[in-house]
Amino acid sequence: MKIRPRISLGTLWLGMGLAATAVLADDLRPIPLTARIQDVQPMTGIVLWSTNAAVETAPIQLEFRYVTYREVVNAKGEYDWSPIEKLLDEVAGRKHQAILRWHDTYVGKPSGVPDSVRLLPDYRETVALSEQKRTAFPDWSHPELRRFLLEFLDRFAEKYDRDPRLAFLEVGFGLWAEYHIYDGPMEMGKTFPSLAFQREFAERMAARFHRTPWMISVDAAADRAPFASDPKLLALPFGLFDDSFNHARHAEVNEPNWDRLGRDRWKIAPMGGEFSFYEPKDxxxxxxxxxxxxVEFSRHAAKFHISFMIGDAQPRHQKPERIREAGMACGYRFRVSRFAASASRAEVTIENTGIAPIYHDAFPAVNGVRAKDSLRGLPPKESRTFAIDAGGETPKLTIESDRLVPGQRIEFDADLP
Incomplete structure (x- = not known):
């Protein structure tokens, strides 16, 4: 004979009541939230050179610096990162991040090649006039220069790919690393690297840099570079910089280069540049x-999904508020369109109302608990909803990122009753 357990009606009601209470306790309720973005956002805006005295007070988030390989590698081929460490620490100490451009050739200066390569007996640099100044051009025919550069990329990536002091990296060849020698001895495979090595260089960049976005000049669309004609290279995740962004003939001279390298490239990597020097009024x-x-700057920036623009002279021409306004027109801008929470969890919907994505991971967080998904790559005019395992009566919403330096903060707009 089987004995059936008896469950009283009162016990059943009690169990159902506890279950209902648990469900009610987890019901999401709207959370009032009011916030307004007050400043230029990290990794965006008008950029000043790190040597500009205005970096101390200007409304900026980014500082720019040209760097040479010889600053790090000595005549014995030994690496000393202390100059880069000093630079990055100084920039971060101002609550900013750096954009570095590694280059080998600069008008009127020695080449950026370290003496460990340059002093080899069969290495032959070319010294010639460029912009009427004596300029040294590397010997790209020498295998040791090519070997060294690939090794340098490996070591730099190993040390700095995840460094929050570094926002973006610009690379290239020729004058100012802009993929041209517009004035001087342009000789493929000699003063300018061969197409084969340029291809190897780009593929190595993509293989080594997984966290720090890297960029090349829009002038790399020309036939002296391999990108525009190679679908495999065009698939690499490089961004673009345009160092004469606002000159008079930009639409007919520069814009076709943007087209050849892919106008949708902003979806995966940053777009930037520098105000033109063609005319003083630029x-x-x-x-x-x-x-x-x-064409007003914000309109032009939106057309090309600009995240940053070097404007080192702007503190001489504009008041801080105008520089701030222009900087806030660049890059991403987040708006919280929904925020709901229960005792133990929350949901938040965030829209990007800017003109470009954020290119580093950033996570909505409630009471310091981060969502598992990132805002990285969220396109303009699109939203993303995040589930977060934290809530409470007065939940605090923030946006957190490991790619910020102390003193930086990602803000958001919100107007939720």
Missing amino acids: QREALSPTGPHG
Whole structure:
């Protein structure tokens, strides 16, 4: 004979009541939230050179510096990262991040090649006039220079790919690493690297840099570079910089290069550049209401999904508020459109109302508990909803990122009753 357990009606009601209470306790309720973005956001905006005295007070988040390989590697081939460490620490100490551009050739200067390569007996640099200045051009025919550069990429990536002091990296060849020698002895395989080595260099960049976005000049669209004609290279995750962004003939001279390298590239990597030096007014009127040539900066930036723009002269031409306004028109801008929480969890929906994604991981967090998914790559005019394992009566929402330096903060807009 089987004995059946008896469950009283009162016990059943009690169990159902506890279950209902648990469900009610986990019900999401709308959380009022009011916030407004007050400043230029990290990894965006108008950029000053790190040597500009205005970096101490200007409304910026990024500082720029040209760097040479010989600053790090001595005549014995030994690496000393202390100059880079000093630079990055100084920039971070101002609550900013750095954009570095490694280069081998600069008008009027020795080459950026270290003496460990340059002093080899069969290495032959070319010294010639560029912009009427004596300029040294590397000997790209020498195998040791090519070997060294690939080794350098490996070591730099190993040390700095995850470093929050470094926002973006710009690389290239020729004058100012802009993929050209527009004035001087342009000789493929000699003063300028061969197409084969340029291809190897780009593939090594993609293989080594997984966290720090890297960029090349829009002038790499020309036939002296392999990118525009090679679908495999075009698939690499490089961004673009345009160092004459606002000159008079930009639409007919520069914009076709953007087209050849892919106008949707902003979806995976940052777009940036520098205000033009073709005419004095390109700098003087860069942030004027109609720009130097009839196009206001924010309109031009939106067209190309610009995250940052080097404007080292702007503190001489514009007041801080205008520089801040222009900087806030660049890159991402987040708006919280929904925030709900229970005792133990929360959901938040965030829209990107800017003109470009954020290119580093950033996580919505409630009471310091991060969502598992990132805001990285969220396109403009699109939203993403995040589940977070934290809630409470007065939950605090923030956006956190491991790629910020102390003193930086990602803000958001919100108007939730």
